[in-house]
Amino acid sequence: MPQSFFDRLRDRIDRTDSVVSVGLDPDLSRIPDHLRDKEMPRWAFNRRIIDETHEHAACYKPNAAFYEDAEGWRSLRETIAYAHGKDVPVLLDAKRADIGNTTRRYAALLDDADAITVNPYMGRDSLQPFLDRSEKGVFVLCRTSNPGGSDLQDLELSSGESVYERVAALADIWNEHGNVGLVVGATAPEELESLREQVPDLPFLVPGIGAQGGDAEAAVEYGFADGVGLVNSSRGIIFAGEDREETFAKAAGQAARRLKKRLNQYRETAE
Numbered sequence: 001m002p003q004s005f006f007d008r009l010r011d012r013i014d015r016t017d018s019v020v021s022v023g024l025d026p027d028l029s030r031i032p033d034h035l036r037d038k039e040m041p042r043w044a045f046n047r048r049i050i051d052e053t054h055e056h057a058a059c060y061k062p063n064a065a066f067y068e069d070a071e072g073w074r075s076l077r078e079t080i081a082y083a084h085g086k087d088v089p090v091l092l093d094a095k096r097a098d099i100g101n102t103t104r105r106y107a108a109l110l111d112d113a114d115a116i117t118v119n120p121y122m123g124r125d126s127l128q129p130f131l132d133r134s135e136k137g138v139f140v141l142c143r144t145s146n147p148g149g150s151d152l153q154d155l156e157l158s159s160g161e162s163v164y165e166r167v168a169a170l171a172d173i174w175n176e177h178g179n180v181g182l183v184v185g186a187t188a189p190e191e192l193e194s195l196r197e198q199v200p201d202l203p204f205l206v207p208g209i210g211a212q213g214g215d216a217e218a219a220v221e222y223g224f225a226d227g228v229g230l231v232n233s234s235r236g237i238i239f240a241g242e243d244r245e246e247t248f249a250k251a252a253g254q255a256a257r258r259l260k261k262r263l264n265q266y267r268e269t270a271e
């Protein structure tokens, strides 16, 4: 039987002593000038970033939004294969779901990636083809990091629970194969704390530190289920050397190492 995503992630966290998810969001307007003329600028950018950050990466998290054109999809494929060549799992932040028949097509995204983010809005059948891929990770959007995350997710249901609490309860039920996690933003530290109490067994992907100003300490304190979870930074790592042109990737490597060190200090105090 193949190892589960969370077992592989645990191995990776142990080997690198890192819980950093490096977000690969290669915004074409921000990548260095000297890479823009390449045939696949995003792939050229990501390859250099991976070379400098992989030692500090528990996982890479490309966001599908940054690859939504023909060259982008080719770049994404190369990026995933290259990350695997460095033994780093890849979590595709795609936030997908649709009626079951359509989600079966979306689930093909997991042929390449090791894990995916999904949108619970359409309910269980819309996620089943992802959930059925038992060796792959499925992170359900629960309490997102954006300012409007509270518009719907904080609404109180007639049962007295909030929408995000219901999502967490459902995700726990959907976790029949032990392959489900939650996305909970670092900008919502109180929700992080209460969700950890509500679903102690579900690992969290925690975005929103760095550029979004979230609470990295709370991300570490509450993001992990039995030591497994991820704290993501995208722009804060990959564009740390935006002003440096040729040495941009080195700066990304330093930023990833610094973040790993900082999160590990919180991990030590959380133990």
Ligand SMILES: O=c1ccn([C@@H]2O[C@H](COP(=O)(O)O)[C@@H](O)[C@H]2O)c(=O)[nH]1
Binding pocket: 023, 025, 063, 093, 143, 144, 145, 146, 183, 184, 185, 207, 208, 209, 210, 211, 212, 232, 233, 234, 235, 236
């Ligand atoms: O609630 C969410 C869900 C996903 N994201 C994604 O994570 C990264 C964060 O990027 P930063 O540059 O570190 O802010 C990005 O891909 C988002 O789309 C999130 O931020 N919040």
